[in-house]
Amino acid sequence: MTRQRRAVESALAQAEGFCSAQDLHAQLRDAGERVGLATVYAQLRQLTEQGRVDVVRSDAGEALYRQCGEGEHHHHLRCRQCGHVDELHAPAVETWAQEIGVSSGYTALSHSLEVTGLCPNCA
Amino acid sequence: MTRQRRAVESALAQAEGFCSAQDLHAQLRDAGERVGLATVYAQLRQLTEQGRVDVVRSDAGEALYRQCGEGEHHHHLRCRQCGHVDELHAPAVETWAQEIGVSSGYTALSHSLEVTGLCPNCA
């Protein structure tokens, strides 16, 4: 448990929606914390492996990270304009995805689902 | 309608699953067609704008393209091992995604959904 690790976790904690590794790095720099970009990436990889953060790919292909409430599986409702994210739970979709895969003979199933739109503020 | 345009479309047509821009470029080169990589990207951008191809992001962040049967909206069941892709139609998910967005005050809704697993051949 290093100073840098704490710094990255705290930066993630106070971030509103999803943000990129470089966003976090800049945020830390602005806050006076000196943390290497490589370290930010390393911490994010670890946190991701531990299931402590969600990762999504932006349309531009950039990885975006967000501290994740629970370790449990869920999906996102994201505003294309401001990046605001709500978490969704969708039991019906979970079972649908599972069944459709099984019925095609697939195993080791998983799935990803994201709903996007314009939030009330941005509409 | 140039020779290169025809070549890219034909390469896409005879590709089985999704493939990257660089895959297509290599495939064309092997087939004796001389087409610049920049042109392949340009054609794929156009085809995407026209809705003639699907684009998905690999976990590595690479863009993968596939000629799309219909212009209609659909989703994918993809094998993580061999890349094989089946197209899915899921009316129940469509309405669910729409309703969940509306109920949070969102507009201009869209969504993406992909189911992944190991296909019978790869299991």
Add this chain to the structure above:
DNA sequence: TTTCTAAATTGTAACCGTTCTCATTATGGG
């Protein structure tokens, strides 16, 4: 057919996010 112009093509360089390298630094158990 020949001419002409706007559009397409393409090699190359730049771009950008990410990963790698490895010398340096820090951690924490004994």
Add this chain to the structure above:
DNA sequence: CCCATAATGAGAACGGTTACAATTTAGAAA
């Protein structure tokens, strides 16, 4: 404290993508 071990981080390398400008081409007009 000491030291083995792990983390850090500046910079280079990497890989996919895009920008650019020079060249070529398509296709319409003469």
